[in-house]
Amino acid sequence: MAKLHTYDVLIIGAGLAGTRAAIELADTCSVAVLTKVFPTRSHSTTAQGGIAAALGNMEPDSPEEHMFDTVKGSDYLGDQNQIEILCNNAIPTVYELEHIGVPFSRTPEGRIAQRPFGGHSHPRACYAADRTGHVILHSLFEQSVRAKVNYYSEFFVTELLLNGGTVCGAVAADMKTGELHIFHCTAIMIATGGGGRIYRITSNAHVGTGDGYAMAFNAGIPLQDMEFAQFHPTGLYPLGILITEGVRGEGGILINSEGEPFMERYAPDMKDLAPRDIISRAIYDEIAAGRGINGKEYVYLRIHHIGREAILKKLPEIYKFCMTYVGVDCTKDPIPVMPTGHYMMGGVPTDTMGRVIADENNTPVPGLYAAGEAACESVHGANRLGCNSLVDTVVFGRRTGKDMREYLAEAQRPALPAGPEKKTEALIKKLLSKTDGIRISELREKMQGTMMENCGAYREEKRMQKAYDEVRELAADYDKIALDDKTQQFNTELQEALELKNMLDFAAAVAYSAMQRKESRGAHSRVDFTERDDANFLKHTLLFKTDKEPHTAWRDVVITRYQPKERKY
């Protein structure tokens, strides 16, 4: 028998968005945070370069300029009402983080230090050396300890439960014991982060398996703009580990095999601080033109000219990564880099208060919320600017918490369906009982390969179709998986099998959404439709799960202040 728990609110995921919401709610209602890793292990901790806010500590700046940069960076697909909320709230949000103790690096005047970042017209990235996500996550987690938030650590959520379209709970497995637990609750927040692990090369943690996307999709919730997958230009070659944009913010320059600082040709104005979609494509173009270093699939990122002392002080983690993983002393030699799967702009669609919406008419799903990378508000549109994700998680995490509290004041807790755990139980039983079959890794590696080859930074119809077909075939082969580990306690192989199922579900959604958008916009760049097509595609993709092919609907983009124009840097 599964154990039953009752809470007002269930938060799934303990990264920045989930933790911020939990703090907002802890003193007024009962909250449980379910996380598949101990909270400080969440992927938010890997964010390096900064959190965006127009504090103007280095030179004059304003939320309006932050907003315009973000709208332009999104290739005009971001909803401008949401972006305005983001940029206006960014400033008080960063001050609030400082007030709860985040140890930001400081200017000589004792203010929060800021550095330039890609696509931002002023130095806007508030940073703590190159471990900004780490110190913010720890600070928020520490405040959640102070607020006595209940954590269920190493719990893996398998299913959302709805009753007549209203949230009523979730099913989770306690990985330590293998037992199933049912959480009966009034509201749920999906804060499960992204899913870069569908790609062979990624900066994402192993836990970045898009569980929330699959959870929502399988519960009948649409996914929005899933075709927009960001490739970060500077993954450390050959591992794909993130080398922060902060390196270029501090003066780093990309060069090809001819020693040429090639970004001058692609973005004459912003050069190495152009947005990520543009720089990643430039690197691929240089490699395709035979100007990769030593004929291989990487270019160089040069930073040594800013001096050893500055590197060790402002980029200590980067210095150490380079020494450890590739034996490069970046105070003397250039860093080998290549684009790496980094961030999903798409996700579970939400409104201004983090309420999940069920259709193109913005009908809310009662009790269901999402924020952070799991959500698509949409503030990043077709391409996210660096350091806008951290501010997104905290701004919308907080708003979500506030709105959930208001929702709780009026909402009833619907009854659980009969035998809520039966579906999960059957799935796990099946996975644990099969004796002969294929390994998880066989399917996962094929999925990561085809997504990388056929649905990466450059796309075309037949290759995306191939990716979609292959992922669907792999999903059909899922029944053939056999696990070596049939035991209950810490069955990490079982967890990987459940994560693979989630990845197969949402990778298909990425490929399918991508085929629907017959234009090039932001991170979605098609060789068969090379131009942006505002007449037909200035709209959000909404993908619904059906028994056969997914159903596609379109949602209007909210345009308030800035009409779309050509995007040049």
Added chain:
Amino acid sequence: MQKIRFRIKRFNPAKDRRPHFEDFTVEAEPETPVLDCLHEIKWHQDGTLAFRRSCGHAICGSCAMTINGQNRLACQTLVKNVGKNIIVEPLRSFPLEKDLIVNLDRFYERFYSIMPYFVNNSPPPDTERIQWPEDQELIDEAASCILCASCTSSCPSFWADDDYIGPSALLKAYRFIFDTRDQAQKERLALINTSKGPWKCHTIFNCNEACPKDIDITNAIARLKLKLNDL
């Protein structure tokens, strides 16, 4: 590619009465992280092998384990750092759960015991609180701790007495006590001013050797002792 021999300490609570070693061979480059070798085993040879991991680049703190006798992060240790015969064991001094997974409840309890959160109850200004760069630098290194437990697990004082707060939690105490913006210095110092606090540190320096982030933990504990001495 070269053949790397792994000897891994195994324990499955559903089957084993006590831990034992098992051998595996992995083809790897000198630059391959040990974590990738463990994945190679788990994904292609024996799916039952259990270990924690997440980020893969030394910032989440999940994959601390004992590699050739030293506490290290598997993701930050390359084959060339440890040779062709690699012995992998769970962190010592914590209860064993399964294979390389240990129970860290005691470790987290020590962390919770020192008021591990920033306290400043004065009304905040409209902007940030001013902090001079040299004051921020007092806590910059301590704030880079990833709670991987390598230090506490390597500490002989902790082996002898697991009521000892331990280097990791003391470092966290240092991070707040030396934060010029924090107002709970007195309460925190009172919490650690016991026989289970900094006085239990005998400056053995194991924690410094074990720390994958190169934090000077022993020094932080020594500075806590000086602070207590000034009370």
